[in-house]
Amino acid sequence: ILNVEQSPQSLHVQEGDSTNFTCSFPSSNFYALHWYRWETAKSPEALFVMTLNGDEKKKGRISATLNTKEGYSYLYIKGSQPEDSATYLCAFRGGSASKIIFGSGTRLSIRP
Amino acid sequence: DAGVTQSPTHLIKTRGQQVTLRCSPKSGHDTVSWYQQALGQGPQFIFQYYEEEERQRGNFPDRFSGHQFPNYSSELNVNALLLGDSALYLCASSLLFSPQHFGDGTRLSIL
Numbered sequence: 001i002l003n004v005e006q007s008p009q010s011l012h013v014q015e016g017d018s019t020n021f022t023c024s025f026p027s028s029n030f031y032a033l034h035w036y037r038w039e040t041a042k043s044p045e046a047l048f049v050m051t052l053n054g055d056e057k058k059k060g061r062i063s064a065t066l067n068t069k070e071g072y073s074y075l076y077i078k079g080s081q082p083e084d085s086a087t088y089l090c091a092f093r094g095g096s097a098s099k100i101i102f103g104s105g106t107r108l109s110i111r112p
Numbered sequence: 113d114a115g116v117t118q119s120p121t122h123l124i125k126t127r128g129q130q131v132t133l134r135c136s137p138k139s140g141h142d143t144v145s146w147y148q149q150a151l152g153q154g155p156q157f158i159f160q161y162y163e164e165e166e167r168q169r170g171n172f173p174d175r176f177s178g179h180q181f182p183n184y185s186s187e188l189n190v191n192a193l194l195l196g197d198s199a200l201y202l203c204a205s206s207l208l209f210s211p212q213h214f215g216d217g218t219r220l221s222i223l
Binding site: 100 | 213
């Protein structure tokens with residue numbers, strides 16, 4: 001059974017602070033890792049698709065790294081703002097299979 | 113350009129009933145995936161449709177079935193509803209293997 005785990009489950013960060021959280025996934029048969037941002041009462045929004053070991057992606061204050069050999073990805077948020085409050089989901093796709101396995105998400109709350 | 117649309121937004125059913133949920137993919141997308149999200153959990157993959165065929169299936173019983181139409185829209189059918197089927201059902205569309213765009217979901221409550 002393939003398992004994708006995210007930690008921590010929830011995180012409370014002061015506005016202006018930087019933060020990061022982790023997605024762990026199977027290190028074998030890797031195809032792609034997706035990060036999604038899911039605000040309350042909205043649809044999940046795709047942030048990054050990462051396919052190569054050592055990939056680093058950046059979108060504004062949010063960036064992500066990928067280590068496929070050890071099976072983890074980090075998401076970093078620099079200078080957190082209230083609008084960053086959301087659940088951040090990672091999703092693993094193995095081999096050429098179309099099935100995606102999601103983690104349970106990290107729920108991020110930013111304190112003003 | 114409309115994104116992924118799902119209907120209905122909310123639905124209340126009783127145990128044993130059957131339900132059909134609908135999804136229209138984002139314009140240009142040909143692949144539709146369905147997910148079930150229970151409270152406090154990440155989305156669980158139910159199945160994916162491409163070219164009107166079920167291409168992949170998650171660990172869901174045969175009570176969960178689907179269909180994709182020639183216009184790429186899709187339906188999720190659940191028979192013999194159980195209390196445990198209460199969840200948010202998400203539809204996501206994409207071009208095969210590309211990032212998915214999600215709908216807002218259908219909240220299904222079973223009494």
